[in-house]
Amino acid sequence: MCCCLAGTAQEQQGITFSGSIQSDMLIPQDDEDTGATKERDFLTNTYADLLLQSKHVDAGLRFEYMEHPLPGFEKDFAGWGVPNFWIKGRLGKKVELTAGTFYEQFGSGFVLRTYEERSMGIDNSLLGARIVLKPVEGVTLKALSGKQRCYWSWNKALISGADAEVSLDDFFSFLQNYHTHLIVGASWVNKYDDSDEKAYVTPSYRVNFPQFVNAWDVRASLNHGPWSLLAEYAQKGPDPAFLNGYNFRKGSAAMLSGSYSKKGLSVLLQVKRSENMSFKSTYDISKAVGTSSTINYLPPFTQDQTYELATLYPYATQVASGEWAYQAELGYNFKSKTPLGGKYGMLVKVNFSHIHGINRQFYDSTDDVFAMTDGYSSLFFKWGDGTYFQNLDITVTRKLSKDFKLNLMYMNQHYNMTVVEGGGGMVHSNIFIADGKYQISRKTTIRGELQYLATKDDLKDWIYGMLELSLVPHWMITVADLYNIGDTHIHYYQGLVTCNFGQHRIQAGYVRTKVGYSCAGGVCRWIPATKGFTISYNYNF
Amino acid sequence: MRKIFYCIVLLMLISCDHIERENRLIYEKPATAKRVVLLEDFTGQRCVNCPKGTEVIEQLIAEYGDTAVVAVGIHGGPLGFSGNDTTTGLATEVGDEYYQHWNLEYQPVGLVNRHHPVNYPEWAAAVKEELGKPAPINLQVSAVINNSIIYIHVDALGTEGLTNGMLQIWILEDGIRAMQMMPDGSSNPDYIHHHVFRKAVNGTWGEETTIKEGEKYSWEFSQAADPEWNTSKLSIVAFVYNDNGVQQVSKTKIIQ
Numbered sequence: 001m002c003c004c005l006a007g008t009a010q011e012q013q014g015i016t017f018s019g020s021i022q023s024d025m026l027i028p029q030d031d032e033d034t035g036a037t038k039e040r041d042f043l044t045n046t047y048a049d050l051l052l053q054s055k056h057v058d059a060g061l062r063f064e065y066m067e068h069p070l071p072g073f074e075k076d077f078a079g080w081g082v083p084n085f086w087i088k089g090r091l092g093k094k095v096e097l098t099a100g101t102f103y104e105q106f107g108s109g110f111v112l113r114t115y116e117e118r119s120m121g122i123d124n125s126l127l128g129a130r131i132v133l134k135p136v137e138g139v140t141l142k143a144l145s146g147k148q149r150c151y152w153s154w155n156k157a158l159i160s161g162a163d164a165e166v167s168l169d170d171f172f173s174f175l176q177n178y179h180t181h182l183i184v185g186a187s188w189v190n191k192y193d194d195s196d197e198k199a200y201v202t203p204s205y206r207v208n209f210p211q212f213v214n215a216w217d218v219r220a221s222l223n224h225g226p227w228s229l230l231a232e233y234a235q236k237g238p239d240p241a242f243l244n245g246y247n248f249r250k251g252s253a254a255m256l257s258g259s260y261s262k263k264g265l266s267v268l269l270q271v272k273r274s275e276n277m278s279f280k281s282t283y284d285i286s287k288a289v290g291t292s293s294t295i296n297y298l299p300p301f302t303q304d305q306t307y308e309l310a311t312l313y314p315y316a317t318q319v320a321s322g323e324w325a326y327q328a329e330l331g332y333n334f335k336s337k338t339p340l341g342g343k344y345g346m347l348v349k350v351n352f353s354h355i356h357g358i359n360r361q362f363y364d365s366t367d368d369v370f371a372m373t374d375g376y377s378s379l380f381f382k383w384g385d386g387t388y389f390q391n392l393d394i395t396v397t398r399k400l401s402k403d404f405k406l407n408l409m410y411m412n413q414h415y416n417m418t419v420v421e422g423g424g425g426m427v428h429s430n431i432f433i434a435d436g437k438y439q440i441s442r443k444t445t446i447r448g449e450l451q452y453l454a455t456k457d458d459l460k461d462w463i464y465g466m467l468e469l470s471l472v473p474h475w476m477i478t479v480a481d482l483y484n485i486g487d488t489h490i491h492y493y494q495g496l497v498t499c500n501f502g503q504h505r506i507q508a509g510y511v512r513t514k515v516g517y518s519c520a521g522g523v524c525r526w527i528p529a530t531k532g533f534t535i536s537y538n539y540n541f
Numbered sequence: 542m543r544k545i546f547y548c549i550v551l552l553m554l555i556s557c558d559h560i561e562r563e564n565r566l567i568y569e570k571p572a573t574a575k576r577v578v579l580l581e582d583f584t585g586q587r588c589v590n591c592p593k594g595t596e597v598i599e600q601l602i603a604e605y606g607d608t609a610v611v612a613v614g615i616h617g618g619p620l621g622f623s624g625n626d627t628t629t630g631l632a633t634e635v636g637d638e639y640y641q642h643w644n645l646e647y648q649p650v651g652l653v654n655r656h657h658p659v660n661y662p663e664w665a666a667a668v669k670e671e672l673g674k675p676a677p678i679n680l681q682v683s684a685v686i687n688n689s690i691i692y693i694h695v696d697a698l699g700t701e702g703l704t705n706g707m708l709q710i711w712i713l714e715d716g717i718r719a720m721q722m723m724p725d726g727s728s729n730p731d732y733i734h735h736h737v738f739r740k741a742v743n744g745t746w747g748e749e750t751t752i753k754e755g756e757k758y759s760w761e762f763s764q765a766a767d768p769e770w771n772t773s774k775l776s777i778v779a780f781v782y783n784d785n786g787v788q789q790v791s792k793t794k795i796i797q
Contacts, residue, residue: 012569074646075644080717169556198663198666199662199663199666200597200665200666201566201662201664201665202600202604202665203568203600203601203604203605203668203669204568204569204571205566205567205568205569205603206566206567206569206666207565207566207567207662208560208564208565208566208567208666212561229652238559238560240565242660242662246662248560283663285660285663286646286658289647323607369566370562370563370565370566373562373566374562418589418726418727419726422587422588422589422590422722422726423587423589423722423726423728445717483591
């Protein structure tokens, strides 16, 4: 099965027309062993983006077809239409005005981040207007207002906000003289929601949802030579919701991140504390419990992993309950022609992250129903609730010969399945990964992965093997198998052929995938087991 | 620049909002029951939030009494547990079928008089609304057990117009000690489960019936008690439902 659509790029009188198509398709099959079920003959998530650009005005739209979407998305995700459409005008370099749907992020996203992540089914764009002003060099001001997309409708709440960012080195010459960049920023976001949602804490008392919820954020970023430092603090006003047990306690997030980077050496140290920062554009529980309708974003302090077994137990940021998060990373490149570096050099990376619950002492509301609206008390620096996640990974990348490169990784992981998934206890695992890449000829490369996950918890041990043959510039063939040695003894296999022709990319194959969490950026989605023929088509024009 | 700075500071000050305790909740007078309401709680032993739903049910029964609010815990769905050699499971195939039929996506979730899925913080509102609606029929169920056979008698009287629907008879059991995942993620092996759905006596979806205003109807059913059931803790629920929801409900303890 092949899906082909044609597009042309053209430039007429300074107008550029471009776009892209992405279509992921599955012809599912039932599978008794894994529990995969076939509910329809054909499932697809298909997106088509169109963009018109000119000197003063840009315009774009996105067509989406998910009437019968891939497995694992919420029921409201199904549908089709043109949910994104926008026009942007520019007046010189100082004014930019957008009307329609748009994405925006203030600072690290603690109080506002709207974005699209297709693999997660996330598109929380705002429909409204935004203005960006750059009145003088080094100053950026933003103001916006709009309603947030929730699948195929827009939530009733009006989200408004403003952000100011000033690059102080543009104003103070002594900073420039010291080659120091200092950026300070502040944001404010307001949610106005007068919907008539009714949530009861007892049969006689219902929550009086505030019409206005404010959140603000301040931040400073300092760069001097190889040194960088980012400090950010955000606070959110009382925002009782299903996810926080209808408490009226303020939310907060504080982050400190420092790094040092110069040739061959990099160091990163980060710490973050957040609590009660779930910020949704609806009080409707059925919408709020999923990944939709989220106004803000808390960046995860865990290493992004790509290897299959390293992603088996992914961590999801605990936005509502809060967490202490720490991350440290050291990277060192041993130079070539040294005893450790060998002929081609060697890169060693060590990453450690630890996520811990915050201290929370819940108020007793047995005799006073209003006490529950206080939620809990919390000592800022005190830990509570145990470890949510911990990861230590050591990666060594070394080129052993002109044609062969080896990547070795060891990972020690503690995953609190109860906190992330609701049950299962702590899963402690050791993961060993070897990834070798051999260049057979100028156009032919073969890459292989062998991975082993050892644990006495959950489903016990796993093993994974993968071979990938690249025949540049057009072809790539991949075969892989994930096998549970411990409890289930089930193979999760895949065979894929990928071809690239010009701006077209088609991947087709047969896959059997396991049930589990898929995560991106600390946000996770539960995906059921699947089996069947898969086709993925991408086209840019 | 200075004006912008002041504006931002002002906005932050505004955002330091505090809502006084007494303004956080709104008191609502409980409804006067004009009928009996059926609350189907789709629950599961592996569902950490399900005990929160049970708490709401306990509050509703404390407020309105179990003669006005009939709660049924239907175990099944993805977080249901069918049991193994060492642990008692309460999920049933019929419970799974109900979960699938109503297109439910998560647990706990409830059906209040079978209108649409309702999340547990909203059960009180839905129950209150339903209690205020008059029912078109009166329903009365009674049951006795003799030699492990449960004999069920149902009486109905039409009080308003013509009611076409399905008459459904269920057996429930209280006081079952079995494992339950708790909101803090722990597993409680001694959790006491009440009003657990055990059996649909007259088929998964009941049997057709027509009830006319002013006319009386009676039905007799019998059901062998499962040896695993504690017969002293059993009760019977009878209800009539159609596309407009549950029309009336009745619940009784089984007389030994």
